[in-house]
Amino acid sequence: MAHKTYQYCVAENWGKGFINSFESATIGFRSFPGNLWRVPAHNKDANLWINKVLGTPKTLAEAQAIVDAEVSTSQTTWDNDNVEGETSEQKIERLGARPADITLEE
Amino acid sequence: MSTYKEINGTAIEALSADPPNPQDGQVWYRTDLGTFKTQKQDAGGAWATGGTLNTGKMSGAGGGTQTSTLAFAGKNSGFGDLNSVESYNGSSWTTENNMNTQRSYMGGLGADNTAVLAVSGGDPGYYANVESYNGTNWTEVNDVNTARAGVTATGIQTSAVAAGGAFPGSPSDARVNTETWNGTNWTEVNDLNTGRRDLTGSGTSTSAVVVGGNPPTAAAESWNGTNWTTISNANASKEKSGSAGSSNTSFLVFGGSPYVAATESWNGSAWTELNDLSVGVQTNTGTGTQGSAISVGGYSPPGNIATTATEEWNAPAAVIETITLE
Numbered sequence: 465m466a467h468k469t470y471q472y473c474v475a476e477n478w479g480k481g482f483i484n485s486f487e488s489a490t491i492g493f494r495s496f497p498g499n500l501w502r503v504p505a506h507n508k509d510a511n512l513w514i515n516k517v518l519g520t521p522k523t524l525a526e527a528q529a530i531v532d533a534e535v536s537t538s539q540t541t542w543d544n545d546n547v548e549g550e551t552s553e554q555k556i557e558r559l560g561a562r563p564a565d566i567t568l569e570e
Numbered sequence: 571m572s573t574y575k576e577i578n579g580t581a582i583e584a585l586s587a588d589p590p591n592p593q594d595g596q597v598w599y600r601t602d603l604g605t606f607k608t609q610k611q612d613a614g615g616a617w618a619t620g621g622t623l624n625t626g627k628m629s630g631a632g633g634g635t636q637t638s639t640l641a642f643a644g645k646n647s648g649f650g651d652l653n654s655v656e657s658y659n660g661s662s663w664t665t666e667n668n669m670n671t672q673r674s675y676m677g678g679l680g681a682d683n684t685a686v687l688a689v690s691g692g693d694p695g696y697y698a699n700v701e702s703y704n705g706t707n708w709t710e711v712n713d714v715n716t717a718r719a720g721v722t723a724t725g726i727q728t729s730a731v732a733a734g735g736a737f738p739g740s741p742s743d744a745r746v747n748t749e750t751w752n753g754t755n756w757t758e759v760n761d762l763n764t765g766r767r768d769l770t771g772s773g774t775s776t777s778a779v780v781v782g783g784n785p786p787t788a789a790a791e792s793w794n795g796t797n798w799t800t801i802s803n804a805n806a807s808k809e810k811s812g813s814a815g816s817s818n819t820s821f822l823v824f825g826g827s828p829y830v831a832a833t834e835s836w837n838g839s840a841w842t843e844l845n846d847l848s849v850g851v852q853t854n855t856g857t858g859t860q861g862s863a864i865s866v867g868g869y870s871p872p873g874n875i876a877t878t879a880t881e882e883w884n885a886p887a888a889v890i891e892t893i894t895l896e
Contacts, residue, residue, distance in 0.1 A: 477879055479622035480661060483848045485884060489616035495849040497872050538872035545649075558694075559649055563872035 468505040468570055472527035473519030475501055487513050496566060497534030500527055524570050531566050538563040582606070588890055591819065593839055597893065606893040615885025616845045617824075617833070620864055621662045625654055626876030627867035629810070629853040631688060633680025636660065636858040636882055640683040640703060641866045643691070644855075645674045647876045651693070655703075657683040658864070658880075669708045671699050675768065677723025677732050678855065685727045687711075687751070692719030696737050700756075702727060714756045716747050720767030720784065724815075725775040728753035731793060733780055736767040743767060744785060748798070750775060762798050764789050770808065770823060770856070772815035779821040779836055782808025786827070790836065792818040804834050804841050812856025814863035814883070822860045822883065827852040829870055833883070835860055847881055861885045 475482075476499050483493060491510050494502040501519065503510035514521065522530065542562050546555070556562075583589070583598045592598070592609040599606050623641065630644025630652070637660030644652050653672035656663040669688060676691025684705030691697050698713035718735030725731055730751040736743045746761035766783030773779055776795030781804050782788060788803040804823065811826030819838030824847055825831070831846035847865060854868030863883040869876055 477619060477622065479880070480618075480620055482619040483617075485616040485618040488618055488848050488881075489614070489845045493848045495870060497870075497875075535872045538874050542874060560869075560873055563874060566871060 470502045470569060471505040471510065471514075472500060472502055472522045472524065472568070473514050473517075474499050474522060474530065475514070475517040475519035482517060483513070496527075496531050496568070497538070498530040500530050502527075502568070524568060528568050531568060535563055535566055592888075592890070593819075593837060606895065607890055608893055609888050610891050614845075615833075615861070615883060617847050617865070617881040617883050619848065620880035620882040621658060621660075623656055623663050623867060623878040623880065624665055625652075625656070626878045627652065627654075627656075627855075628869045628876040629674040629693070630855050630867060631676045631678025631691070632855040632857045632866055633678045633686035634658075634683045634857050635681075636862045636864045636884075638682035638684075639857045639864055639866065640666070640678075640680060640686045641855060642678065642686070642688055642703075643669055643673050643676060644853075644867065645693075645876060647874060649874065655708075658866075659683075667707055669701055669703075670710060671697060671701070673697050673699075675719040675721070675735075677721045678857075679723050679725050679727075679730050680857075681726045687723070687727050687730060689723040689730070689732050689751075690714050690718050690721045690735065692717070695719075700751075712755050714749055715758055716745075716749070718745060718747070718767070720769070722769050722771040722780055724772050724778050725751070729775040731759075731775045731778060732756070733762050733771060733793075733798075734766050734769045734783060744783065748793075760797050763791055763800050768810045768827075770811045770813040770826075772813040772821055772856070773817050777817040777819075779813075779815060779818050781813070781821075781823050781836075782811055782826065784809050790841075794818065801836070802841060804836075805843055806830070806832060806834075808834075810853045812854040812865045812868070814856045814858040814860065816859045820860040822856070822863050824856060824863070824865055824883070825851045825854040825868060844885075849877075849879060849881070851877065851879075858883070861887060 677689035680686030698717035721735030769783030771780035815821035831850035851868035
């Protein structure tokens with residue numbers, strides 16, 4: 465069985481106190497669309513943080529599905545946001561690059 | 571065996587008191603104490619989530635301190651320009667009176683959330699407008715000489731400097747123009763060495779640092795009130811980043827394109843990589859100092875959602891320590 469490097473959970477950032485300085489410096493967070501958070505697996509501090517924020521654990525497949533849905537929505541929004549006569553370069557200048565697919569790591 | 575002078579290029583100074591502004595790692599000999607001393611900067615600073623904005627905001631500007639910040643204008647998730655304003659008291663954000671002109675990619679500066687200046691900006695278009703905030707209302711003041719978007723500005727409401735940006739009709743999009751503000755008028759002064767837009771800068775009107783910009787670059791410059799001097803490049807490119815700082819020897823830069831979480835500090839002689847933001851973000855706004863800063867808004871993947879998130883940076887102050895020789 466493959467060794468998991470990361471674990472995922474869904475938690476809404478409520479602002480002050482959601483991630484404190486100690487957690488930020490020691491855990492190594494990465495956030496993804498859909499209020500999805502990636503933290504190290506097999507890590508006591510990360511586990512304590514998930515409990516603190518009442519995070520809902522997600523398997524890799526569940527987490528990927530959340531991200532895919534969010535990215536797809538953003539891509540559709542981007543695709544449908546057009547100005548007549550605008551070049552692709554001008555569209556990127558106006559909106560930024562088309563949202564890219566995101567592949568989560570185990 | 572190498573000597574201190576061979577390694578550092580200077581000999582150890584013999585002083586009767588600690589120097590007023592020692593550099594990190596600098597060593598000196600206290601003649602009155604008979605001991606060697608050094609300044610040690612604890613690089614253990616870290617970010618923590620701050621209060622959440624009422625409305626997501628990217629490509630805006632700000633002024634003030636970590637516990638007294640004003641965040642204004644910018645863009646919403648639909649990439650529409652905003653003129654909305656929020657103030658922060660260190661705990662929560664409060665909606666304030668709107669600016670007169672909605673815009674983004676402008677310069678922002680101020681001593682606290684009741685004394686702020688919004689400088690130029692645009693996207694689409696270019697604005698020369700400058701607005702001053704007194705804690706309640708925004709007032710149009712004298713325009714900058716050259717309208718531009720992607721400009722950076724730093725200082726206080728009565729004494730500031732604005733540099734870089736892009737403006738129409740130029741042979742190149744990225745500009746070197748610098749203007750200073752005396753509380754009444756803007757004056758063209760000596761240019762940046764490297765033209766750029768979407769750069770970030772912090773400090774005062776007489777002592778500041780700018781770094782990065784577009785075209786993507788890690789290039790940095792130091793301002794002494796008269797001239798810009800090229801300094802060492804940051805460790806990585808900084809475009810649409812946030813920054814904070816109080817002088818050209820005390821500067822912090824964080825975030826930027828593409829969704830960067832990296833944080834770097836400049837101490838007057840070198841860049842140091844510090845702990846990352848919890849969330850990689852670009853077009854964020856920064857205010858505060860090297861030791862106490864806030865990153866406000868911006869956007870993260872998938873890329874078109876203006877975030878309400880903020881993060882606060884706190885770093886222990888540098889300390890002077892006695893060196894024990896064995």
